[in-house]
Structures are given as structure tokens and as C-alpha cells.
Amino acid sequence: SDIKNESIIDSDPLPSWHDNKIKKDIISFVKNSVEEDSSGFIKEENRIATFDNDGTLWSEKPFYFQLFFALDRIKSLTKEEPELSNDTLVQKLLSENPKILSSLTHEDLIEIIMKTHSGMTTEEFEKIVSEWIRASKHPRFNKPFNEIIFQPMLELIDYLNDNNFKVYIVSGGGVEFMRPWVEETYGIPKEQVIGSSIKTRFGIIDQKPVLERLPEIDFINDKEGKPIAINRVIGKKPVFSAGNSDGDLQMMQWTDSNNESFILYVHHTDGKREWEYDRKSSVGRFDKALDIAKTNDWNIVDMKNDWKVIYPFKH
Amino acid sequence: SDIKNESIIDSDPLPSWHDNKIKKDIISFVKNSVEEDSSGFIKEENRIATFDNDGTLWSEKPFYFQLFFALDRIKSLTKEEPELSNDTLVQKLLSENPKILSSLTHEDLIEIIMKTHSGMTTEEFEKIVSEWIRASKHPRFNKPFNEIIFQPMLELIDYLNDNNFKVYIVSGGGVEFMRPWVEETYGIPKEQVIGSSIKTRFGIIDQKPVLERLPEIDFINDKEGKPIAINRVIGKKPVFSAGNSDGDLQMMQWTDSNNESFILYVHHTDGKREWEYDRKSSVGRFDKALDIAKTNDWNIVDMKNDWKVIYPFKH
Ligand SMILES: [Ca+2]
Ligand SMILES: [Ca+2]
Known part of the structure; x- marks a missing residue:
């Protein structure tokens, strides 16, 4: 009936996604995970979602x-x-x-x-x-960098939050580079950001305790580093992971080894509205992981065909 | 009136604490921090509390x-x-x-x-x-180790949780040694535990991704390590910190440098019900920090005189 259709439209949690298979699979996964009687039910405390940032939540071209x-x-x-x-x-x-x-x-x-x-x-x-x-502004769009973000992914984060998933950013980017703006931009609190870090030194300067940033790498949160940091910081295996490159592969494998899980790879297929790249790109290379994603039947977003809009400002 | 007194008694958030100054100061701090009109108001997202574990939430004698x-x-x-x-x-x-x-x-x-x-x-x-x-059982009390915990501190954690503080454990103990039991014992989720760690290596064994624990120190979460880890993992300065030894001093100084904050030191003064030690103890030495706590007028719990009961099983 009309009423039924209307209520479905009203409650669409992912309005910027075309009604393709991947959108249906996301919604079905989330619905099952909160439904106590479902075989896919996930206890609230285990609803950990981990999202890569560069190329997954915001663009990464012409370079990071x-x-x-x-x-x-x-x-x-x-x-x-x-x-x-x-x-x-x-x-x-x-x-x-x-x-x-x-x-x-x-x-x-x-x-x-x-x-x-x-x-x-x-x-x-x-x-x-x-x-x-x-x-500062992105040269192509003449907009602040934290507006060059993916509207469909914002909706996905909100949808997961609404269903009591705890959404973390797990990025190769610097943790202290991301924290000042992620809360306002993605609605993700600072303490749910895991990134690369440099060492700091505690000291008291002019009677005030400070942490000085040292020119020394502490941790590179990429590839194997991602599951290692997820385990050290969160101590729980994610049930949902999103990424876009070979650098996310180990996080995906770690998540995939959970009883219930959803793996989402963002494939940059839209050279017109965003950028088109994968196997040969030096930034955000998606090569080995693309093969494995296909073999494992992981969910791959085709940006061009699965997303109605890319950026919020074109919304 | 009687009605007023009764409702105060009913709603006592810290029933195992004697009605001494320190209990009144904790309650006054928490009440102010959630009262929007108060000068001591703290936004919900900044209500970060960090608790040491050994000697602060559970005993640490005859040794850790x-x-x-x-x-x-x-x-x-x-x-x-x-x-x-x-x-x-x-x-x-x-x-x-x-x-x-x-x-x-x-x-x-x-x-x-x-x-x-x-x-x-x-x-x-x-x-x-x-x-x-x-x-396993503690030799003195013949009870599981996670029952040798401080009832007044459990009430304090609950009280902070009820007022939308996010309570973290920040301990020198091993993070993966604590996580399996902290949720059940203290009501603190695994992802709110920061501790010392050893390195891990990601690998695929029999087609299953695993993290192998290596015989190599990753991070010692003690002294200067505490504010460093708080900054790296949480990315926010705490407004409430509890500890019991010199190993917590830097965390306390870091917290104390916040606009609004409450520093709580647990002083082991009860040789009868628990243990009595401070300046000369090799485990949980409270010496330099005891002097600084006094100079700075930080809050020092006198276990013998401030706590009605020590352990839940004597409750
Ligand atoms: Ca990426
Ligand atoms: Ca301690």
C-alpha cells in the first residue's frame, strides 16, 4: 500500500545509496545484528565497527x-x-x-x-x-578538506551509531592530525580514533605539565598495524570494517574471522564526480586486496553505480 | 524534615563511604560537573575519568x-x-x-x-x-582475586557512570591480563582499559588470522607512560583521576592541569582490614606523590577512617 511504501521511504537509513544489492545487504546485516531472535544477533558490547579514513571517509587525491x-x-x-x-x-x-x-x-x-x-x-x-x-581549501573543489567527505559513508556511520554500534576510525593518518576535526565532521568522538603516532615526552615546563611531540615514529597504523592497534586499543574483534586499499587487507581479514561480520570495500570507480583508480595508484592502491575481496565475496562499493551523491555539498 | 533526610539517605551514591569531607567533596564535584548553570560544569564528552588498578581498585599485597x-x-x-x-x-x-x-x-x-x-x-x-x-584464590582471604576489590571504589565508578563520565582503567598491569575480567568485575568495558603491553605479530595460521604474543615489551604504562598513553588512546585530558602510588603522579599532574578536575589518592592506612603501607613499600610506594598530594591539597582517602567497608564480601 501507499502507506507502507511511504513509511519505507521515510525510514530509509541510507538515502544517498542506490537501492542496489550492497545497500540491501548492509541493512539486512544491521537489522539481523540487533534482532535478538536472529541467528545474526550481535550483543551490543560487541558491535565494534572500524573505518579507514583516507579514501574511505574522505577523498585522498591528488594526494593524502x-x-x-x-x-x-x-x-x-x-x-x-x-x-x-x-x-x-x-x-x-x-x-x-x-x-x-x-x-x-x-x-x-x-x-x-x-x-x-x-x-x-x-x-x-x-x-x-x-x-x-x-x-585551507581543496584545490579542485575550493572547499575545506573536511567537506570532501562521502555523504553515503556519513549515512552509514549514523545508521551504525543509531543501532548501537561503536564506530572507530582506524587510519594510517596521524591520530593527532585527525582528532581536532573528526567529531564535528563524522560525529565520531576523539577517543574512537586510532591512527599512526609519533612519540611524545612528558615534562613540566613553567610549572605546567606538557606532552612534547618528538621527531620519532611511535607506530605506523597500516597493514598488519591495523589489527595490532585494534587489539591493543579496543581489545575486541570488529564485526564491521570499511576500507579502500591494500593497507586495509589485514584489518579486513581480522574482522572476517569473527563469527558475524561485514566487510565493506570502497572502490573508486567514479572519475567524473570523484577519482577513478585502483591497482596502479600510488595513493590508495587497491590491487591484492581487490582480488582477495572478490575471491572472498566481500562487499565492494562501486562508487559510480552505488552512490547517488558523493559529497554533502552536492547533496 | 524527615522526608528530606530520608530522600538523601535513599539516594546516597556512596553508601560505603563515611560522611567525611572527601565523600562530600566527591559528590559536590560530580553534582557541579553535570549542572549546566554551575561554574564547575563539564561537557559530557569531556567527562573522562582514569583509574589506576593495583592498590586503587583491588589490593596489591603481598605482591601484585x-x-x-x-x-x-x-x-x-x-x-x-x-x-x-x-x-x-x-x-x-x-x-x-x-x-x-x-x-x-x-x-x-x-x-x-x-x-x-x-x-x-x-x-x-x-x-x-x-x-x-x-x-585461583588469594591466600589471605581464600577468595578469587577479582573479589579482593574495594567496595567504595565500585560505588564511585557506578556513581561516575551514572553521571555520564566515561571511566577508564589506566594501569601498569598488562592490558590483556585485565580485559578478560574487568567488565564483569568493575562494569568497565574492555575498550576502556589502558595498560602495559607486549608486542604482537599478525599472521595467518591454518588460514586463520591470529595475533601472536611476542617476548618483547611494547609499552610500560607507568609514571610518564600514563599521561602519554591517555593522550594517545583517549586524546582528551581526564577531569577525574584516582591512584595510590608514585606511579600515578604524572597522571595526576596531567589531570590537575585541566580547568576542572578531581584528584583522588587512596592511602593504605588499614593494616587490620587490608594492609598498611606507603613510603617504604616496594609494591605501591606512596612517597614523593604523598608529599606533592599534601602540598597541592589533593584528596587523599584514609582507608581506615573514610571507608565503612573494604571488600564486597564483607559488605
Ligand atoms: Ca585508505
Ligand atoms: Ca597502583
């Missing part, structure tokens, strides 16, 4: 957004210390050439993070990131 | 309870590998002499943890701990 932050930091640091611009790596950064920037090696990236993310207290760093996220 | 676990592990390991008993440190442990056990050095303790807490998967370790906590 955290690298835009590092670039802006390098610019202001170079003003203070002009001799910095003699450094080859700094020169690469300052070229602002996407080809050069997206081809930086893992070691380059770590060196850049060390240069730009340390040498201040945690409180000062939080202020720097907060100011940056307010002031 | 985790050492009883290690001792029982050594006994069963020695049955499997008799050559283990040639080891000097193992012999010290097997003496079961409280004097020897409470005088073990930091390095000894780490070596014992390595020997007894690694070489299995995280899943196997969880099972070992769960079985141990069910089967």
Missing part, C-alpha cells in the same frame, strides 16, 4: 590530505627558517607538483611528518591543525 | 596479583618443560616467598612477564587468564 597540511606547515616553517628551503625534500614539497608529491616514498613521507609534526606540545599541535582545517 | 598469575603460569610451564626450573629467576618465583617475590627488580618482573605472557595467540592468552581468574 595530510600532505597538504604538511606542505602548508613547510611553507610557514620556511618563512621562520629560510635555510630549510635548501633541503632537497623540502624543495620537492614546495614544487607543489602533484606528480612529484604523489610519488614520494614511504621514507620521504616519514621524514616530512617528522619535520612538520614535531617540535611542539600536543596542545599547540591541536591548535595548528584546528586552524589549518578551518582555513 | 598479576605476579600470582605469572607464578601459576611458571608452575604449569615447568611441568611441560622441566629444564625451566634450572633458571635462577624461576627458582625465586617458585620459592613462593613473599619477601623474595615483593623484592623482585623491575628487570626481573619484565623477564617473568616475557616468559609467562608470550608464546601464544591473543585468543589463547585470553582463555588462560579467564580460567585462572575463575580458579
Whole structure:
């Protein structure tokens, strides 16, 4: 009847998703997980969901957004210390050439993070990131970076929250780079963010306790690092994981080994509205994990065909 | 009036606490923190409370309870590998002499943890701990170790939970040693436990993903480690911290530097009902922090005079 249809439309938890198989499977998984009589029932305390960030919740092109932050930091640091611009790596950064920037090696990236993310207290760093996220804009869309996020994924997070899932971000990005804006952007509290970290040192400066950020890697939250950090921080195996690249594979395998679980891979297939890339991309490579996802019959979002809208501002 | 008094008695959130200043100060702090018009109001998302475990939530004498676990592990390991008993440190442990056990050095303790807490998967370790906590008993009280807990602190945790504080354990003990029983014992979920950890390695064994526990220290969650881990895992500065020893001092200083905060030190003054120790104890030494707590006018629980009962089973 009309009334029935209307109530279904009214209560659609994922309005930006086309009514394709993957949307139906998500809704069916969530409905079963909260239904006590269902064979797929999951106790509330075990409803742990873990979401990758770059390429899963927000875009990551032309290169990781955290690298835009590092670039802006390098610019202001170079003003203070002009001799910095003699450094080859700094020169690469300052070229602002996407080809050069997206081809930086893992070691380059770590060196850049060390240069730009340390040498201040945690409180000062939080202020720097907060100011940056307010002031800076993505070159393609001329919008703040935390608006270059996926509307369908926001709906998915809300839907999981509404069903008493505890949603964590589990990202290769810096944990203290994400925390200042994730709550406002995704509705995910700071304490539900797991990321890469650099070491800190506790000290009392001018009678005030501080944590100083040191130029030393503490933990890289990527690949094997993801299940390791999930276990150390949460201590429970997720029942839902979302990601987009080979860097999420181990988190997916860990989640998949749970009794009940849902694996969601976001495949960047929309070169027009977003970007199109997978096996050969240096940022967000989805190659080995794409094969395994297919073999294991994991759920793969086809952005172009499964999502009605990509960004909230086009909503 | 009688009615008023009765309703106060009915709603006493801390019935095992004598009506002394410290109880009144706790209640006043919590009431102010949830009262929007109060100058002491704390937004719900910032109501983070961090509790030490050994000597703060459960006893720690004649030596840390985790050492009883290690001792029982050594006994069963020695049955499997008799050559283990040639080891000097193992012999010290097997003496079961409280004097020897409470005088073990930091390095000894780490070596014992390595020997007894690694070489299995995280899943196997969880099972070992769960079985141990069910089967083993404290020698003085002949009760399971997770009953040698402080009734007044259980009431305090409940009271904070009821007022939408998020209560974390922040302990020097092993995080995976605590998680199997904290939820049942304290009502604190596994993901709100921060502790010391050993490294783990992700691998696929017989097509099943596992985390293997390695004989290598990952993080010691003591002294400076406590604020460092609180910042890394929670990313918010606590507004309430409870502890009992010098090992909590940096966590207390970190918490005390917040705008609104409550610092609670448990002083073991009851040699009859529990144990009496502070400045000279090798386990749970409360010396430098006792002086600083007094200077800073932090709240110090006098167990003998502030608590009506110590353990739930004497309740
Ligand atoms: Ca990603
Ligand atoms: Ca303690």
C-alpha cells in the first residue's frame, strides 16, 4: 500500500545509496545484528565497527590530505627558517607538483611528518591543525578538506551509531592530525580514533605539565598495524570494517574471522564526480586486496553505480 | 524534615563511604560537573575519568596479583618443560616467598612477564587468564582475586557512570591480563582499559588470522607512560583521576592541569582490614606523590577512617 511504501521511504537509513544489492545487504546485516531472535544477533558490547579514513571517509587525491597540511606547515616553517628551503625534500614539497608529491616514498613521507609534526606540545599541535582545517581549501573543489567527505559513508556511520554500534576510525593518518576535526565532521568522538603516532615526552615546563611531540615514529597504523592497534586499543574483534586499499587487507581479514561480520570495500570507480583508480595508484592502491575481496565475496562499493551523491555539498 | 533526610539517605551514591569531607567533596564535584548553570560544569564528552588498578581498585599485597598469575603460569610451564626450573629467576618465583617475590627488580618482573605472557595467540592468552581468574584464590582471604576489590571504589565508578563520565582503567598491569575480567568485575568495558603491553605479530595460521604474543615489551604504562598513553588512546585530558602510588603522579599532574578536575589518592592506612603501607613499600610506594598530594591539597582517602567497608564480601 501507499502507506507502507511511504513509511519505507521515510525510514530509509541510507538515502544517498542506490537501492542496489550492497545497500540491501548492509541493512539486512544491521537489522539481523540487533534482532535478538536472529541467528545474526550481535550483543551490543560487541558491535565494534572500524573505518579507514583516507579514501574511505574522505577523498585522498591528488594526494593524502595530510600532505597538504604538511606542505602548508613547510611553507610557514620556511618563512621562520629560510635555510630549510635548501633541503632537497623540502624543495620537492614546495614544487607543489602533484606528480612529484604523489610519488614520494614511504621514507620521504616519514621524514616530512617528522619535520612538520614535531617540535611542539600536543596542545599547540591541536591548535595548528584546528586552524589549518578551518582555513585551507581543496584545490579542485575550493572547499575545506573536511567537506570532501562521502555523504553515503556519513549515512552509514549514523545508521551504525543509531543501532548501537561503536564506530572507530582506524587510519594510517596521524591520530593527532585527525582528532581536532573528526567529531564535528563524522560525529565520531576523539577517543574512537586510532591512527599512526609519533612519540611524545612528558615534562613540566613553567610549572605546567606538557606532552612534547618528538621527531620519532611511535607506530605506523597500516597493514598488519591495523589489527595490532585494534587489539591493543579496543581489545575486541570488529564485526564491521570499511576500507579502500591494500593497507586495509589485514584489518579486513581480522574482522572476517569473527563469527558475524561485514566487510565493506570502497572502490573508486567514479572519475567524473570523484577519482577513478585502483591497482596502479600510488595513493590508495587497491590491487591484492581487490582480488582477495572478490575471491572472498566481500562487499565492494562501486562508487559510480552505488552512490547517488558523493559529497554533502552536492547533496 | 524527615522526608528530606530520608530522600538523601535513599539516594546516597556512596553508601560505603563515611560522611567525611572527601565523600562530600566527591559528590559536590560530580553534582557541579553535570549542572549546566554551575561554574564547575563539564561537557559530557569531556567527562573522562582514569583509574589506576593495583592498590586503587583491588589490593596489591603481598605482591601484585598479576605476579600470582605469572607464578601459576611458571608452575604449569615447568611441568611441560622441566629444564625451566634450572633458571635462577624461576627458582625465586617458585620459592613462593613473599619477601623474595615483593623484592623482585623491575628487570626481573619484565623477564617473568616475557616468559609467562608470550608464546601464544591473543585468543589463547585470553582463555588462560579467564580460567585462572575463575580458579585461583588469594591466600589471605581464600577468595578469587577479582573479589579482593574495594567496595567504595565500585560505588564511585557506578556513581561516575551514572553521571555520564566515561571511566577508564589506566594501569601498569598488562592490558590483556585485565580485559578478560574487568567488565564483569568493575562494569568497565574492555575498550576502556589502558595498560602495559607486549608486542604482537599478525599472521595467518591454518588460514586463520591470529595475533601472536611476542617476548618483547611494547609499552610500560607507568609514571610518564600514563599521561602519554591517555593522550594517545583517549586524546582528551581526564577531569577525574584516582591512584595510590608514585606511579600515578604524572597522571595526576596531567589531570590537575585541566580547568576542572578531581584528584583522588587512596592511602593504605588499614593494616587490620587490608594492609598498611606507603613510603617504604616496594609494591605501591606512596612517597614523593604523598608529599606533592599534601602540598597541592589533593584528596587523599584514609582507608581506615573514610571507608565503612573494604571488600564486597564483607559488605
Ligand atoms: Ca585508505
Ligand atoms: Ca597502583
